[in-house]
Amino acid sequence: xxxxxxxxxxxxxxxxxxxxxxxxxxxxxxxxxxxxxxxxxxxxxxxxxxxxxxxxxxxxxxxxxxxxxxxxxxxxxxxxxxxxxxxxxxxxxxxxxxxxxxxxxxxxxxxxx
Amino acid sequence: xxxxxxxxxxxxxxxxxxxxxxxxxxxxxxxxxxxxxxxxxxxxxxxxxxxxxxxxxxxxxxxxxxxxxxxxxxxxxxxxxxxxxxxxxxxxxxxxxxxxxxxxxxxxxxxxxxxxxxxxxxxxxxxxxxxxxxxxxxxxxxxxxxxxxxxxxxxxxxxxxxxxxxxxxxxxxxxxxxxxxxxxxxxxxxxxxxxxxxxxxxxxxxxxxxxxxxxxxxxx
Ligand SMILES: Nc1nc2c(ncn2[C@@H]2O[C@H](COP(=O)(O)OP(=O)(O)O)[C@@H](O)[C@H]2O)c(=O)[nH]1
Ligand SMILES: [Mg+2]
Ligand SMILES: [Zn+2]
Numbered sequence: 001x002x003x004x005x006x007x008x009x010x011x012x013x014x015x016x017x018x019x020x021x022x023x024x025x026x027x028x029x030x031x032x033x034x035x036x037x038x039x040x041x042x043x044x045x046x047x048x049x050x051x052x053x054x055x056x057x058x059x060x061x062x063x064x065x066x067x068x069x070x071x072x073x074x075x076x077x078x079x080x081x082x083x084x085x086x087x088x089x090x091x092x093x094x095x096x097x098x099x100x101x102x103x104x105x106x107x108x109x110x111x112x113x
Numbered sequence: 114x115x116x117x118x119x120x121x122x123x124x125x126x127x128x129x130x131x132x133x134x135x136x137x138x139x140x141x142x143x144x145x146x147x148x149x150x151x152x153x154x155x156x157x158x159x160x161x162x163x164x165x166x167x168x169x170x171x172x173x174x175x176x177x178x179x180x181x182x183x184x185x186x187x188x189x190x191x192x193x194x195x196x197x198x199x200x201x202x203x204x205x206x207x208x209x210x211x212x213x214x215x216x217x218x219x220x221x222x223x224x225x226x227x228x229x230x231x232x233x234x235x236x237x238x239x240x241x242x243x244x245x246x247x248x249x250x251x252x253x254x255x256x257x258x259x260x261x262x263x264x265x266x267x268x269x270x271x272x273x274x275x276x277x278x279x280x281x282x283x284x285x286x287x288x289x290x291x292x293x294x295x296x297x298x299x300x301x302x303x304x305x306x307x308x309x310x311x312x313x314x315x316x317x318x319x320x321x322x323x324x325x326x327x328x329x330x331x332x333x
Contacts, residue, residue, distance in 0.1 A: 002206055002237035006123055013121050021117055031123075038236045038266050085265035086298045095301025099269075105240075109118045 003039055006105075007047035014110060018056060026060045026112040034067040036085075036102035041066070060112075069102030127241055131209035134216065134244025141221040144330040145229065146323075147243050149267055150251035151260075152233030155277040157185045158310035159251060160230060164192045166320050171225040171327055176215055178207040178232045185230060195219055206237035209244055225327050235260065239267040247326065249273040254287040261295045268296055273304045275319060280309040 073089040074096040177186040186198040231238040250271040308315035
């Protein structure tokens with residue numbers, strides 16, 4: 001449900017940035033969303049369709065690139081993919097694992113004229 | 114057509130305000146706890162018991178997040194501790210900008226511990242930093258064994274999980290060892306406390322943990 005407030009922020013950032021760069025029409029937005037955020041892509045799409053205005057966004061498409069969860073062991077320094085949120089190091093069983101990817105939530109780029 | 118790279122974090126505005134809140138808490142040496150759970154897990158009940166045990170030992174304040182009502186704030190007010198209500202007016206979580214203005218309503222120089230009861234929701238609050246020192250999640254054993262794996266973020270980001278309603282264990286299919294095992298996989302460094310707010314049982318380790326955190330913050 002917080003996808004609505006996230007999208008308000010996203011549309012706001014895009015409006016400001018487009019104005020600074022003299023872009024009058026946005027055609028595509030690329031958003032990066034890690035699997036360890038609680039943002040659901042379908043809900044983000046829905047929110048995007050509710051908040052965009054015709055003038056700036058017209059037929060703009062929102063594309064979402066997902067990032068899998070991965071970790072880095074603070075003890076043996078191995079990198080590994082993390083399934084089912086199991087944060088024990090598969091190499092040395094250490095519980096000290098840093099989240100290396102999966103927490104991303106950012107606008108990568110947009111295209112427009 | 115042009116392509117504009119932004120690499121702009123969506124939560125940047127929230128995180129900046131959270132940073133300002135945190136700076137203020139550090140300056141005033143107040144330990145701030147963000148308390149999260151589904152609706153009905155027992156956040157307010159746990160707060161009531163916690164205040165009862167701690168208010169003689171240290172100075173406590175409470176922020177109550179609720180979508181529309183002031184019911185929880187009224188429950189806390191009875192204990193004579195300063196409480197400020199934030200109505201999110203529909204929003205499913207507190208964010209740093211909602212918390213910031215309420216800080217003027219507390220005498221932070223006097224406070225040792227500020228507990229924020231977030232809006233009842235296991236999903237959305239996990240995404241929003243308020244500037245707290247630590248997060249604690251409440252999970253009542255009647256919610257089902259699958260909740261940690263279904264909502265991992267809130268448990269990954271918490272330092273403490275209070276397993277509440279332990280008094281109901283005989284009447285549920287909850288397998289508490291399995292539940293704790295799942296929680297430890299998501300967050301191996303988690304502190305787990307089994308409590309019953311109804312029976313006022315199991316609170317000693319939780320109270321000791323809070324006292325320790327407040328002490329560490331005072332000493333810093
Ligand atoms: N049996 C039992 N009921 C509890 C316990 N803690 C809270 N409750 C009940 O659960 C309901 C929700 O509690 P509340 O503290 O309002 O939950 P909150 O929505 O998370 O703040 C209330 O009816 C409480 O009386 C407990 O330890 N055991
Ligand atoms: Mg409550
Ligand atoms: Zn390792």
